[in-house]
Amino acid sequence: MTGGDSLDIRPIGVIRTPFESVAGIPVQPLSGKGIRGKIILREEYAEGLKDLDGFSHATLIYHLHRAAAPALRVVPFMDDEEHGIFATRSPRRPNRIGISTVRILKVDKNEIEIEDLDMIDGTPLLDIKPFFPEFDNRHGGRAGWLEKRKGENKEGCRSDDRFTGE
């Protein structure tokens, strides 16, 4: 395998949220329950939103544009031990791609009201996929180092500044 060229991937819109700095953001949508914001899609893509409002949830794919430089080993927010970046959700990943499954409240032309947010204001959006529980849920598996945090209340769980690029 040789060094790959950069792919032609461009923002299709922007995610507006109440979070203006990298520290203090919910670590996952579960921790950001009830927090609202919106997607402003580029107008030329508005037609692609038809029937999205039939889904209660969608998975957003976005660019972690303010993450610190990539690292292969990190200590994630929810642990005090180091893990490989691909065994964590830390933003310091190659390609800085983030995913979050959020609640869809309302679709109006090129704007979508969303809830349960864990991303910073101004995040560049790359894709929107409808969530289908039958396809997307997984049950009864193992969750590695996160097993020990199972069942804890994570609603107040917030980031600190360890992964900021500023």
Added chain:
Amino acid sequence: MTGGDSLDIRPIGVIRTPFESVAGIPVQPLSGKGIRGKIILREEYAEGLKDLDGFSHATLIYHLHRAAAPALRVVPFMDDEEHGIFATRSPRRPNRIGISTVRILKVDKNEIEIEDLDMIDGTPLLDIKPFFPEFDNRHGGRAGWLEKRKGENKEGCRSDDRFTGE
């Protein structure tokens, strides 16, 4: 919002699967149950795999490199009506980004044996995220046009050639 520049996103590896042509591929990992393949990560990222083997599932983010040109309205494999691209999982999306949650069988240096596959052989990999059911599952929501397919057996569900770029 002005036209966004292309982001610096490059393949971190490749996904090897038994599927050599775009037609006949499982439409989702659920339909590709038991189908095995592997990830060959670029060697310089191998260190980032530490502790991934503790997870039974991971969500792969990849480039739908052989998809047809993007379209804003499509008739998806699982329906006979047209929907907005962002209300479907069709590969004809802007940015051609795909996601699939697969089973992790074994991690060995820069190679990962995986199962429940629905992507074509040679797919460029962009990211690997550990799956944590407590964060990633969603229950009791609405699934739009897919509601009517709920509970059906989808294990044999395969693509045809409508989205091929060839």
